[in-house]
Amino acid sequence: MTAFAEPTGAAGSSGTRPRYDVVVVGGGAAGLSGALTLVRARRSVLVVDSGRPRNAPAGHVHGFLTQDGVPPAQLLAAGRDEVARYGGEFVQGTAASAERLDSGGFRVTLDDASTVVAARLLVATGLVDELPDVPGVAERWGRDVLHCPYCHGWEVRDRAIGVLATGPLAAQQALVWRQWSKDVTLFLHTGPEPGDEEYEQLAAREIAVVDGRVTGLDVAAGDTDGRLRGVRLEGGRVVGCAALVVAPRFTARAGVLAGLGLEAVQQRRNGAVIGSCVPADESGATDVPGVWVAGNVTAGLDKVVGAAAAGVRAAVAINIDLISEETRREVVARRSPFSPQAEREVCERVLGERRHGLSAPQPGSSSHRHSTEEHPPMIEGHEGSAEFWDARYRESERIWSGNPNVALVREVTGLRPGTALDLGCGEGADAIWLAQRGWRVTATDVSAVALERAARHAEESGVADAIEWRRQDLAVSFPDGEFDLVSAHYLHSPGDLPREGILRSAASAVAPGGVLLVVGHAGPASWERAAHEGVPLPTPQEVLESLELSADGWEVQRCEEFERLQNDFQGRPGTRNDNVLRLRRLPG
Known part of the structure; x- marks a missing residue:
C-alpha cells in the first residue's frame, strides 16, 4: 500500500478538489489522531502532509x-492505514496558505498551486527544532544528540551525558538528566x-x-556515523561524553495560518523563551472561528502521546461545532423554508393574495431567495409591500x-472608501462590511423590521x-444625493418590480469617478430543478x-457571469451562477 494517495474526488480543471468537512494540515500523531476521530464521526476528511515528520531522525x-x-x-504508516480504513483521504504536499471564503469555510492552497475547500x-503542522550552531550537532540530532529525557533517557542510562548550555534553563536540564545517569557534565558554552x-x-x-565554548564534537574514527566520544572546547581540549543534550528553540510551523491573521507568539518556560506557539484554548480552538490547532504547533513540549491526545480533543470539538452549525441551519430551514409557496402563504396571511398580485407557484418552481445571500429581492411598488416584508422578516x-x-x-476590496448607497440592505451585512472598511x-x-435588525x-x-x-x-422614491459607490444586489421579484427604472436611478446617483455595482442571479x-x-x-x-x-460617460469595468460556492438549505455544498456589472462613471 502506498503511503499517500490522491483524494478519491480528483481535482477539477481549476485545481480545486471537492469540499470536505475538515482539512487536516499535517499528518503526524496529532493530525492523524484528529483525522481518525473525525472519520469515525462520519466526517469527510482530507489530510495534507509533506511526509517529513519532526521525529524522523x-x-x-x-x-x-x-x-x-x-x-x-x-x-505513522499504521495511523494512515487506520484513517484510510474509515474513508479518510490523503494528499502529499505542503499547505502554503489558507484563506476564509466569503461563502463560508476555508480554501487551502498547496505548494503545487492546487486548492482544497473545507x-x-x-x-497540526508541528514545529522546527532550531539547534545550537555547533558543528556536528545537526548531523547527529536524534541519535546521540538529544533533548528529551523521557524520549531518550532510558536508552543512554548510566552513560556519560553532557548538557550543552545555551540558555538560563541549562542547570535545571542537567539536574533532570541526572535521574538517568550519575555521570552528567554541564558545559556552560x-x-x-x-x-x-x-x-x-x-x-x-x-x-x-565545564567553562568554555564548545566548538565541535569528537566522533570515533572521524566519521559522523560513528560513536560520539565527547565534545571539543576552544583550545582543543576534549571532554568525554556518550550523549550530548541540547535545548533547541521550538519554532512553530505557523506559516499556513498567516493569511487568516493567526501568528505564533513566544512560548515561555519558567520565564525563559523556549520558542513559539500558536495560541489556542484547551480544545485547540484559535481566535479564528473554524480553525483549530493541535500538537507541537501550539504545545512545543508535548510528546507523541500528548500530541495524539490533543488531536483527539480538537477533533471532538470540531465535530460538535459542525453539529451545532448544521442544527442551526436545519432549524432555520424548518422555521422559514424559502419557497414561493411559503411567501404566498405569508402574503395571504398578512395582506391577502390579491393585494400582492402573486400567482401560485408552478410545479417544480424554485425559490428566488437563498439564506447565504444577505440582500432580499425586493417586491417594491405594490400596495402593502412594506407590510409583506415586515411579516416575512x-x-x-x-x-x-x-x-x-x-x-x-470581490469588487469593492481595493477601492478607496467614500460614500456608499446600499439598495435593499436587508439585515445590513453589506452596509456593515463597508462601514468596517471606512x-x-x-x-x-x-x-422597518429589517432596518431595526440591521441597526x-x-x-x-x-x-x-x-x-x-x-x-x-x-419603486416610489429614490434617495437624494450622489455617492462614490451605489450597490444593488439581487433585485429580482415575481411581482411587478420596476427594476430597470430603479437601476437607472441608481446610475444617476453615482458621483463622477464613482462605481455602480449591479449583481443578480444568472439561473x-x-x-434547483428549474x-x-x-x-x-x-x-x-x-x-x-x-x-x-452614454458611451463617453462610463467605463465598463466588469460585465460577466461567475460561479460561486453556496450551500443549500440543508447545509450541503453546491454552486450558483450569478452575473455582475461594474461600471465607473468618468470624471468631468
Whole structure:
C-alpha cells in the first residue's frame, strides 16, 4: 500500500478538489489522531502532509502505551492505514496558505498551486527544532544528540551525558538528566553562569561544570556515523561524553495560518523563551472561528502521546461545532423554508393574495431567495409591500447568513472608501462590511423590521455612526444625493418590480469617478430543478443596455457571469451562477 494517495474526488480543471468537512494540515500523531476521530464521526476528511515528520531522525517512539519502541515511520504508516480504513483521504504536499471564503469555510492552497475547500481546519503542522550552531550537532540530532529525557533517557542510562548550555534553563536540564545517569557534565558554552543556589544543587548531585565554548564534537574514527566520544572546547581540549543534550528553540510551523491573521507568539518556560506557539484554548480552538490547532504547533513540549491526545480533543470539538452549525441551519430551514409557496402563504396571511398580485407557484418552481445571500429581492411598488416584508422578516430571528455578498467583497476590496448607497440592505451585512472598511453608508430597505435588525447588528459591530438607515420603497422614491459607490444586489421579484427604472436611478446617483455595482442571479442553483419562473433574470449585457448610458460617460469595468460556492438549505455544498456589472462613471 502506498503511503499517500490522491483524494478519491480528483481535482477539477481549476485545481480545486471537492469540499470536505475538515482539512487536516499535517499528518503526524496529532493530525492523524484528529483525522481518525473525525472519520469515525462520519466526517469527510482530507489530510495534507509533506511526509517529513519532526521525529524522523529518531530511531524509536517512547512513552506511547502499546507502541513503545516503534519506529516513527511505522507508527505513522499504521495511523494512515487506520484513517484510510474509515474513508479518510490523503494528499502529499505542503499547505502554503489558507484563506476564509466569503461563502463560508476555508480554501487551502498547496505548494503545487492546487486548492482544497473545507468547512473547518485542523492545523497540526508541528514545529522546527532550531539547534545550537555547533558543528556536528545537526548531523547527529536524534541519535546521540538529544533533548528529551523521557524520549531518550532510558536508552543512554548510566552513560556519560553532557548538557550543552545555551540558555538560563541549562542547570535545571542537567539536574533532570541526572535521574538517568550519575555521570552528567554541564558545559556552560554560551549559557549564563549558574547562580549560587544552582551551583549548590549541581554540586549536591555531583554534576560537573565545564567553562568554555564548545566548538565541535569528537566522533570515533572521524566519521559522523560513528560513536560520539565527547565534545571539543576552544583550545582543543576534549571532554568525554556518550550523549550530548541540547535545548533547541521550538519554532512553530505557523506559516499556513498567516493569511487568516493567526501568528505564533513566544512560548515561555519558567520565564525563559523556549520558542513559539500558536495560541489556542484547551480544545485547540484559535481566535479564528473554524480553525483549530493541535500538537507541537501550539504545545512545543508535548510528546507523541500528548500530541495524539490533543488531536483527539480538537477533533471532538470540531465535530460538535459542525453539529451545532448544521442544527442551526436545519432549524432555520424548518422555521422559514424559502419557497414561493411559503411567501404566498405569508402574503395571504398578512395582506391577502390579491393585494400582492402573486400567482401560485408552478410545479417544480424554485425559490428566488437563498439564506447565504444577505440582500432580499425586493417586491417594491405594490400596495402593502412594506407590510409583506415586515411579516416575512418576523418569521425568523435571522433570514440571511450575516455575511456580506461575495461579489461586493470581490469588487469593492481595493477601492478607496467614500460614500456608499446600499439598495435593499436587508439585515445590513453589506452596509456593515463597508462601514468596517471606512465607507460612510446610506442603507435603504422597505422593511422597518429589517432596518431595526440591521441597526442593532451595526451597533454590535461598532459601526453604527457610519451608517444611515432609511426606510424607502424604491419603486416610489429614490434617495437624494450622489455617492462614490451605489450597490444593488439581487433585485429580482415575481411581482411587478420596476427594476430597470430603479437601476437607472441608481446610475444617476453615482458621483463622477464613482462605481455602480449591479449583481443578480444568472439561473438556478445546482440543487434547483428549474430557473425562477416568472422572475426576469437578465444577463449583465442586457442590464447594461437597459441603463441607456452614454458611451463617453462610463467605463465598463466588469460585465460577466461567475460561479460561486453556496450551500443549500440543508447545509450541503453546491454552486450558483450569478452575473455582475461594474461600471465607473468618468470624471468631468
